Amino acid sequence: MAKIKLNDGRFLEDFTKPYFIAEVNSSHNGNIETAKRMIAKAKEIGCDCVKFQSWSAESLYSKTYYDANPISKRIVSKFAFSEEQFLEIIDYCREIDIAFSSTPYSEREVDFLLEKGKAPFIKIASMDINNYPFLEYIAKKDTAIILSTGMSTFEEVEKAVSIIKSTGNNRLALLHCISIYPVDYEDINLNNILSLRKKYSEYAIGFSDHSIGYEIPCAATAFGSCVIEKHFTLDKTKIGMDNQMATEPDEFKKMIECCGNVAVALGSDKRNVSDKEKSMLVKMRRSIIAKRDLPVGTVISLKDLDYKRPGDGISPAEVCLLVGKKLNKDIKADYLIRKEDIE
Numbered sequence: 001m002a003k004i005k006l007n008d009g010r011f012l013e014d015f016t017k018p019y020f021i022a023e024v025n026s027s028h029n030g031n032i033e034t035a036k037r038m039i040a041k042a043k044e045i046g047c048d049c050v051k052f053q054s055w056s057a058e059s060l061y062s063k064t065y066y067d068a069n070p071i072s073k074r075i076v077s078k079f080a081f082s083e084e085q086f087l088e089i090i091d092y093c094r095e096i097d098i099a100f101s102s103t104p105y106s107e108r109e110v111d112f113l114l115e116k117g118k119a120p121f122i123k124i125a126s127m128d129i130n131n132y133p134f135l136e137y138i139a140k141k142d143t144a145i146i147l148s149t150g151m152s153t154f155e156e157v158e159k160a161v162s163i164i165k166s167t168g169n170n171r172l173a174l175l176h177c178i179s180i181y182p183v184d185y186e187d188i189n190l191n192n193i194l195s196l197r198k199k200y201s202e203y204a205i206g207f208s209d210h211s212i213g214y215e216i217p218c219a220a221t222a223f224g225s226c227v228i229e230k231h232f233t234l235d236k237t238k239i240g241m242d243n244q245m246a247t248e249p250d251e252f253k254k255m256i257e258c259c260g261n262v263a264v265a266l267g268s269d270k271r272n273v274s275d276k277e278k279s280m281l282v283k284m285r286r287s288i289i290a291k292r293d294l295p296v297g298t299v300i301s302l303k304d305l306d307y308k309r310p311g312d313g314i315s316p317a318e319v320c321l322l323v324g325k326k327l328n329k330d331i332k333a334d335y336l337i338r339k340e341d342i343e
Contacts, residue, residue: 001224002197004171004204006120006144008099010048012173012204014197015224017263019206020256021101022047022232026079026241035081036092038234045253049099051123051229052089054113056080059106079241083112090117107137114141126150126179129160139167146227147172148208149196150179161200173227174200176220177208182245188216193223212245214255221259222266228259287313288322290331298327300342306334313338 003013012019022042028035035052042050057066057076066073081089086102093100101119104110105128113119121144128134129152138145145164149157157174164172176192188211197205206227207220217228233246247255286307294304300322307316313336314321325342 002200002202002204003226004144004173006171007114007118008120010099010120012144012146012206012226014204014226015263015266016226017260018221018225018228019049020047020259021049021051021227021229022252023208023229023246024050024052025231025243025246026053027231027233027238027243027246028079029238029240030079030081032081032085032088034234035089038232039089039093039098040096041234041249042232042252043096043098045249046256047098047232047252049101049120050093050232052081052086052100052102053105054081054086054102054109055105059109083116086112087116104138107134110138110141114143120144121146121173124148126152126177129156132159132163135160135163136167139164139169142169142171144171145169145173146175146206148175148177150177150208154195154199157196158199161203170202173204173206175206175208175227175229178210181210181242182212183210185211185216190216190219190223193220193225197224210245214247214251214258217255218258218262221262224266228255230255282311284309285311286316287311287336288316288319289313289336290333292333294327294331294333294337296327296330300325300327300337305337308334312336 001014003011005011024038028038039050057073060076090100099120100117101121101123102113103123103125104113110122113122122138124145124147126148129149147160174196176196178187180187193205193207204226207225208229209217217230220228231242231246232252233243233248236244236246236248286309289306289308291304291306302323322337322342327341328343329341331337331341
């Protein structure tokens with residue numbers, strides 16, 4: 001199965017334990033101490049990476065939009081971190097040994113993440129899948145890329161992939177994603193993970209989840225997802241952008257455990273009977289027994305036989321060894337017939 005190497009040397013690989021990304025988004029409410037508490041908790045519950053959003057009021061919306069929506073600029077600015085604040089966050093992530101990455105919305109933010117942030121990958125938001133100059137700029141940095149595919153047709157995904165590929169960059173993971181917050185089960189279409197893998201067998205395929213609960217990420221793991229990304233919060237009762245659909249630590253931890261168990265349970269596609277399972281053969285399989293009292297000299301027919309546990313006698317699969325043979329001793333009903341009991 002496909003795998004890609006991240007900038008920090010780790011790999012994303014299909015059909016293994018997923019790489020868990022805690023999407024912090026703006027659930028820190030612009031407070032760096034809250035952000036640090038979120039990072040610490042994400043590390044504690046087993047996340048591999050915390051991912052932020054590297055936008056500013058200038059990189060997210062145009063002046064045309066702000067002229068029509070003047071309050072929006074203040075809101076966006078409130079939830080955005082400066083480069084200096086991000087450097088403090090990055091240092092903290094290094095201190096407690098958890099990967100840091102972010103979604104950039106400008107070329108300057110890409111450069112910052114790679115040069116100063118040493119991010120293991122650049123996450124490209126679904127909204128930028130048709131931003132071809134931006135895709136090309138990022139791909140030419142020779143960085144690992146994780147691209148979300150929300151709101152896009154297969155034709156748009158194909159175009160985005162072809163642009164990234166044209167730069168010679170093959171370190172790409174595609175995430176199936178539905179850009180609805182939260183998304184209803186009937187809109188998730190997890191089979192798209194299989195469709196993406198069939199189409200792009202050379203790239204790792206993962207899942208960015210916007211559902212409530214953790215059943216869907218577990219199912220996505222069973223589909224071989226290399227990445228599980230999910231919105232993370234310390235308290236989803238607080239008002240904030242997408243915070244109400246984010247996942248609190250206890251549930252996020254259960255999701256990681258559940259997905260990990262599913263990944264282990266996937267095992268191999270080779271049929272293998274383990275020693276543990278073989279030990280159950282004698283206990284659970286059947287042996288051939290006498291269906292009625294059979295006196296010595298009886299020529300055995302199928303109607304004389306039945307099949308019951310334990311499996312330490314003659315297997316039903318070997319019934320041909322008995323049919324037509326003569327008994328050399330009396331066999332009472334419901335007792336095993338053994339090979340030494342026939343002539």
